[in-house]
Amino acid sequence: MGFIRKRIIRPIIILGAIIVPIVLFAQGSFSFTLGESDGDYTNVMREGVEDGTSRVVDIAMLGAHDAFSHKITPDSAIDPGEPDDSLLRNGTLQKFADGVFVRLSKAQKSGAEKLFASGVRYFDVRLSYFEGEWYTKHGLISDKLANYLDELISILNENPGEFIIFDMQHVYFPDTINFSDLFDFLSTYEYEGTSLTDFINYDPLSLELRDLTYDTVTDAGTKAGVVMLAKTAASASLPFHYNRGNGDTAIINIRSLWHNTSDTTTLLNGIRAEYEYLNSTVIFEDILRVNQAQKTGALTSTDVWDTVFGWSLLDLANNSNAQLVEEIEFGQWLTVMPIFMVDFADSTKGDFNTLANEAMIVYNKTL
Numbered sequence: 446m447g448f449i450r451k452r453i454i455r456p457i458i459i460l461g462a463i464i465v466p467i468v469l470f471a472q473g474s475f476s477f478t479l480g481e482s483d484g485d486y487t488n489v490m491r492e493g494v495e496d497g498t499s500r501v502v503d504i505a506m507l508g509a510h511d512a513f514s515h516k517i518t519p520d521s522a523i524d525p526g527e528p529d530d531s532l533l534r535n536g537t538l539q540k541f542a543d544g545v546f547v548r549l550s551k552a553q554k555s556g557a558e559k560l561f562a563s564g565v566r567y568f569d570v571r572l573s574y575f576e577g578e579w580y581t582k583h584g585l586i587s588d589k590l591a592n593y594l595d596e597l598i599s600i601l602n603e604n605p606g607e608f609i610i611f612d613m614q615h616v617y618f619p620d621t622i623n624f625s626d627l628f629d630f631l632s633t634y635e636y637e638g639t640s641l642t643d644f645i646n647y648d649p650l651s652l653e654l655r656d657l658t659y660d661t662v663t664d665a666g667t668k669a670g671v672v673m674l675a676k677t678a679a680s681a682s683l684p685f686h687y688n689r690g691n692g693d694t695a696i697i698n699i700r701s702l703w704h705n706t707s708d709t710t711t712l713l714n715g716i717r718a719e720y721e722y723l724n725s726t727v728i729f730e731d732i733l734r735v736n737q738a739q740k741t742g743a744l745t746s747t748d749v750w751d752t753v754f755g756w757s758l759l760d761l762a763n764n765s766n767a768q769l770v771e772e773i774e775f776g777q778w779l780t781v782m783p784i785f786m787v788d789f790a791d792s793t794k795g796d797f798n799t800l801a802n803e804a805m806i807v808y809n810k811t812l
């Protein structure tokens with residue numbers, strides 16, 4: 446009897462030990478990250494920028510990758526901008542591995558107001574026109590853009606002297622919608638009588654990004670400011686933004702190199718190589734320069750194991766951010782890549798959020 450029990454029960458235990466983690470990985474949508482930062486950096490620009498002639502392209506700031514993705518859940522719809530061959534559109538995977546999709550889509554743990562209070566001033570924005578409204582997204586739909594605008598407008602109204610960069614990096618339009626419709630929404634949607642474009646205190650059509658200073662953006666520190674970027678040319682009918690382009694030439698207004706890895710060593714090597722390159726040339730010195738320091742979850746490459754054991758974008762970032770801010774070169778990176786962009790931007794592990802913001806305040810005082 447004991448022999449039979451061992452022959453039957455032991456394989457069941459072993460099988461369970463294999464199946465349970467697989468099921469958990471496939472369907473679990475939670476992360477193991479701790480809470481967000483309780484630090485208050487609502488005045489991070491006012492504390493750091495002492496010279497009002499400091500150029501916006503030179504000011505150090507914390508950036509939030511996929512800034513408005515914190516409302517993604519297993520019930521979130523697939524972004525209509527996802528290509529037909531996307532893994533997200535695989536019906537079988539969607540049914541059995543929805544937790545994986547959530548964990549590799551949700552890049553931030555907090556909304557716009559909390560990110561702002563945690564020092565984030567560069568917002569990487571992804572948008573789709575979906576079911577008759579503008580939504581934020583990252584693979585999956587997160588929330589209505591209007592809800593994030595409410596938070597941003599409210600906190601900008603309360604903090605004159607601060608400014609944000611609102612970078613619309615990816616936008617999906619159905620056939621009948623275009624950038625004119627998007628900017629019409631941004632300029633007419635109001636919260637407490639104010640729209641996001643009301644914080645543009647200068648004329649992007651007559652002032653190049655390289656000449657934009659802290660005083661110009663904030664009206665000498667008396668107002669909050671916004672700098673917008675989008676992948677379309679500015680014009681008399683679209684007068685609110687700078688053309689972001691793809692960052693390949695000095696004519697375009699931003700360089701943001703994606704390292705596309707979940708491996709820490711590869712990410713560090715990529716950041717260091719980008720630093721060396723930018724430090725040896727002047728062709729990008731008049732545009733925004735972003736240190737893309739976030740990891741990328743991958744299920745179809747050699748990074749798959751780092752992704753699996755990293756569990757989620759939030760967990761990957763929680764560990765990676767703490768390591769990056771401790772690197773001896775961190776301060777040097779700011780000299781050529783002033784925007785430090787990460788997932789889980791308000792992470793507290795290793796005092797990341799505090800150390801990053803304090804380093805940027807110190808750096809901006811030197812400008």
